[in-house]
Amino acid sequence: MSLNFRHLMKKLIYTIITFGLCIMSCKGQNERIEIRLMNCIYENYDDHGTEFKKAITDFEQLLIGQKILKDQSGKSYRSILEKIVVDDDFDYNPSESFFDNIREIGLPQNESYKTCQTELRKNANIDLTKETKLNAVLDSLKNTGELTPSQVAIGILSVLNENDFELDYYKMNMFSLFDVISMINADGIKRQLPESKEDIIDYDVTKALNIYLDGESQVFANNQKVTHKELRKTIRDYVSENKSESVISLKNDRQTMYKTYIEIQNIIVGEIRSLREQFSKENYKTELDHLTQEQLAEVKKIYPQNLIE
Incomplete structure (x- = not known):
């Protein structure tokens, strides 16, 4: 199995943990906690x-139209994972990005939804969370090096059932997975720690932007503690100034939360894509996704995504 694919499988783990797996058991509750967590956002x-929910429905219809999903049922979502088990491989590349569509709607300006979700988690029975169960399964796979497509899919299937995939919360997990696969297939970028010295790309790191996540998931850029908003500006300013010579180093403490790690990855990728999009519109008068292969190659050369992890 290629190193690129093993990187993708690790990314799958981080993606799943990021978007849906702070999910609590609702024993004794009429409404599942996943619904209440989504309501914190809505x-x-x-x-x-309303627009956010429509974006989920529209993207689901896109997947159905492109024969990635059979229908809207949770069974259809599970069948994707079951196919991965059988094929020990997957290749799903939707023509659109779900989270690009969400960015067009705009993320909530008021971050009180995070407080809302935190309070829900505090009131949940941690011992019964699906997050705990799935983290244990995936951490076990990671620690033993069993990051094959089938093993990861088996791990997810051992925790999530068809009813789970009827919920928007878990559908977003899969949508995020499709985004990750498409991103890696398009850029060929390794977004996890290299597994061997032969896999390390020889970047000039003397002028790299160094980002570090400590054991409490605090973020530092060139040794200065920063908020996510400040980090976005730092990344944008750095890449704008250094362009083709820009290199970003992302390191983390072993105790860093997966959720924070992947959030920072997405901030890095998002800011670089934003610069590419801006360049595309200013110089080619069209959106990034509508460029020719030659134009896209030129944009990526000017604003590369040289990410060392």
Whole structure:
């Protein structure tokens, strides 16, 4: 199995943990906690999440139209993972990015949804969370090096059932996975720690932007503690100034939360994509996704995604 594919499988693990697996058991509750966690987000929009919900439905219809999903059922989502088990491989590349669509809607300006979710988690029975169960399964795979497609899919299937994939919360997990696969297939970028010295790309790190996540998941850029907002500006300023010579080093403490790690990865990728998009519109008068292969190669040369982890 190629090193690129093993990197992708690790990314799959981080993706799953990021978007849906702070999920609590609702024993004794009428409404599943996953629904309430999503409501924390929806309620921070003026339209109470109407456009956000429509984005989920529209993307699901896109996947159905492109024969990635058979239908809207949870069984259809599980069948993707079951196919991975059988094939020990997967190749799903939707023509659109779900989270690009969400960015067009705009993320909640009021981050009180995070407080809302935190309070829900505090009131949940941690011992019964699906997050705990799935983390244990995936951590076991990671520690033993069993990051094959089938083993990861088996691990997910051992925790999530068809009913789980009927919920928007878990659908977003899969949408995020599709985004990750498409991103890696498009850029060929390794977004995890290299597994051997032969896999290390020889970057000039003397002028790299160094980002570090400590054991409490605090973020530092060139040894200065920064907020996520400040980090976005730092990345954008750095890449704008250094362009083709830009290199970003992302390191983390062993105690760093997976969620924080992947959030920072996504911030890095998002800012670079934003610069590429801006360059595309200014110089080619079109969106990044509509460029020719030659134009896209030129944009990537000017604003590379040289990420060392």
